[in-house]
Amino acid sequence: MKNYLGFGFGFLQSLLCFLVSFSCLLLTCLGDNIGVNVQLNDDVLGLIVFKSDLHDPSSYLASWSEDDMNPCSWQFIQCNPVNGRVSEVSLNGLGLSGKIGRGLEKLTHLKVLSLSHNNLTGTISPQLALSTSLERLNLSHNSFSGPIPTSLVNMSSMRFLDLSENSFSGTVPDNFFENCASLHYLSLARNMFEGPIPSSISRCFSLNSLNLSDNRFAGNVDFNGIWSLGRLRSLDLSNNALSGYLPNGISAIHNLKEMLLENNHFSGPLPSDIGLCLHLNRLDFGYNQFTEALPESLSRLNSLTYLRASNNLFSSEFPQWIANMTSLEYLELSNNQFFGSIPFSIGKLRSLSYLSLSNNKLVGSIPMSLVSCTKLSVIRLRGNGFTGSIPEGLFGLGLEEIDLSHNELTGPIPAASSRIFETLSRLDLSENHLKGNIPAEMGLVSKLKYLNLSWNDLQSPMPPELGLLQNLEVLDLRNSALHGSIPDEICDSGSLAILQLDGNFLTGSIPQEIGNCTSLYLLSLCHNNLTGTVPKSLSKLNKLKILKLEFNGLTGELPQELGMLQNLLAVNISYNRLTGRLPAGSIFPNLDKSSLEGNLGLCSRLLEGPCKMNVPKPLVLDPNAYKNQMGPHRQRNETSMPSSIHRHRFLSVSAIVAISAAFVIILGVIAISLLNISVRRRLAFVDNALESMCSSSSRSGCLPTGKLILFDSNSSAEWISNPESLLNKASEIGEGVFGTVYKVSLGSQDRVVAVKKLVNSNMIQHPEDFDREVRILGKARHQNLIALKGYYWTPQTQLLVTEYAPNGSLQSKLHDRLPSSPPLSWANRFKILLGTAKGLAHLHHSFRPPIIHYDIKPSNILLDENFNPKICDFGLARLLIKLDRHVMSNRFQSALGYVAPELACQSLRVNEKCDIYGFGVMILELVTGRRPVEYGEDNVLILNDHVRVLLEQGNVLDCVDPSMGEYPEDEILPVLKLAMVCTSQIPSSRPTMSEVVQILQVIKTPVPLRMEMF
Structure with a gap:
């Protein structure tokens, strides 16, 4: 019995243990399932909270519903098939706006987050803790602002990080790259980051692509650290304010394919071992301060297709070895100090499509071997000392642009071939010594938009075939010894915007067909031998802004219809034989004396001497004429009348004539007034109708x-x-x-x-x-x-x-500063000068036609939080139907001292040189701290003249603003000299803004180079 009891008790014990174990196993399994459901609900919750911070105008996220158990079926969501967790959120280009909230923190298994090409805004919270397993983050092409998210520092799994095309600002923390060992791709391009590049970047030893371009990074770069990134293939530091030298050691980056350093302040020679990076195919060193010669090791780069080193201080003989770089497609070495000649072997560059060697000191002839470069589409050799003739075969290539201007070339213009007829869009052979006729076949170049043959000795008539150029926008034939008449066909194309024929020997009249040039905004026919009257057809040129007819033999009265040209800014008709009245409208009533003098028959209060009116002669009453028709008896009777009666009768007839004339004038005024009222009503009706159509028709444009x-x-x-x-x-x-x-x-x-x-x-x-x-x-x-x-x-x-701009205007910091605010330091003033110059250079040289500011002064220079200048109010005159006299006169009053002399004296002639004059005055204002014009009790101080006198006396440092404390004399002096050049009374003596930028950059270089320049 005991045995049975013992056996039974043992059996029950074993059964109980089995049941407990089974229960535990079951609970464990159920617990796992419950945990999965909880986690999936966390993903749903996180995404729904994230969506609530977004504006989705196109309802792309309509499938995201909080009622779903998991989000794996939602659009733009991908899940890990193993654990069912969200692994990827890709919402690129959906037009989303709003901000990034903290709902994404729930996605603890997220590996890819891509939100590019939306309109997301705001700052990213530094507390935002995204998944530590995140491998790819793309927030590019949005409007995020504020500092870089510091929470990204701990993302050790990150392989791809793109924050480009936003408005992030501030400095990048030095420890930002502490855990970047896995990072392969990094782009912070086109933001507003500033300060130095963190030295910890050298810890990203897996980096393949590094793009920090188009920011405000400044200071020296630790290139030794960058050279240690042996896997780097692409390096882009362009368009910043970086400086320093590039040491040797770049050859350690064996896989480097492109290096872009343009538009910074790098100086010194290039690394001599750069040619050991054998995979390089793109190099850009443009717009820096590199010196000496190009390293000969570059000739080893058999894969290099793009080389730009323009706008530097390279000074050496033109590299003969460059012909060995047979893969080159783009070669840009302009604006340096290369000398010598182009080697004949350059013809080996059979892949070359772009060649620019402008503005160097090259001499000799243009090699005939260039004809072998059959893929060449652009050739720019402007501003050198080339001699000899233009290679004939050059015009047989399929070139799109030819610029051989400002050289010493002789001989004729080569005849064009059938191949260039279909490709050439720009031809500039100006300022040479070319002779001979303009080839008639030039009229067959169907795509030609710009033709400049000015300042040559062609001694040729104008071929009428030029009228066949349907796309021609600019025709400049100034000072080229042309003779004959202006062809009637010159405006057959209708697309001509600029026609300049100044300084030739043209005869005959201005053709009536000139009215067909409906796109013209500049017409200059001055300094010729033109005769006849000014044609009425000019009144059809509604876009015309500048009309120059001075120094000809034009006769007659200006057509009154020219007064309808409301866009005119400048007119000069001086030194002709014009007579009569000026047109009553447009700019004509405000022309100054210099635009009218030399016409003794013109009627203007500004001119001396009598004027000749081309109007019918007035009625002359001769009392004796009536008497002579009477018989002796009637004469005797009238003779016996008192003299007072005779006077009364004569005055009565005159009064009748005067009253009649006055009555006719009154009727005319009433008729014109009624006509104006009718026109206004019609215009108002049209405007209302258009506005009604815009608001009522959904199909309207x-x-x-x-x-x-x-x-x-x-x-x-x-x-x-x-x-x-x-x-x-x-x-x-x-x-x-x-x-x-x-x-x-x-x-x-x-x-x-x-x-x-x-x-x-x-x-x-x-x-x-x-x-x-x-x-x-x-x-x-x-x-x-x-x-x-x-x-x-x-x-x-x-x-x-x-x-x-949070720091207000330069005006407020310079002249309206509160006593509690610190004065601007010289470093900030120089930064403002250089930045303003770069901004103006961009407006002048990056747009065709250039954007002219019209009103450079401190109140139009705004400052961001780091005193970087930002030009405002540029190009606003484009929004005016015309330059209203009231607006322009207000501008002159508010910009007293900044207005270029040619603006004040010659009918509002506006070009880039006017901006440069205003910039020069602003330099003086920044250096001296004084206003351009100051009124004392007994005198008026003109800042420009004051500084010029002190400079001539050798006491110019006496005018430096004492409030800015210490300053480097070796920078102040050349800056003041630059201001004197910019404010020259002769516009052509002022530099271009690109030259101003280069000069300011040179001022920061070592003293020997600076003194050599000035």
């Missing part, structure tokens, strides 16, 4: 009105129904000639912008035209230009939305 248009967004901010309501007196931060500026927050404090409310008078009144012009200005992007972000348009109100 009209742009939306009364809506805020933002360029950096795929969708407009419709939630701001009335941006005008954001503008109030409290938010006003400035006022200028073109309007009032307000500080406005769009939606949140994270997005602060400046809004300029334009003066409504004379602004473009059609939304399509306004949109087109504003978008052109919006494309003028540069780190030293205030970015135009959008606009708001109604017929009554036009607003421009621009970037906000």
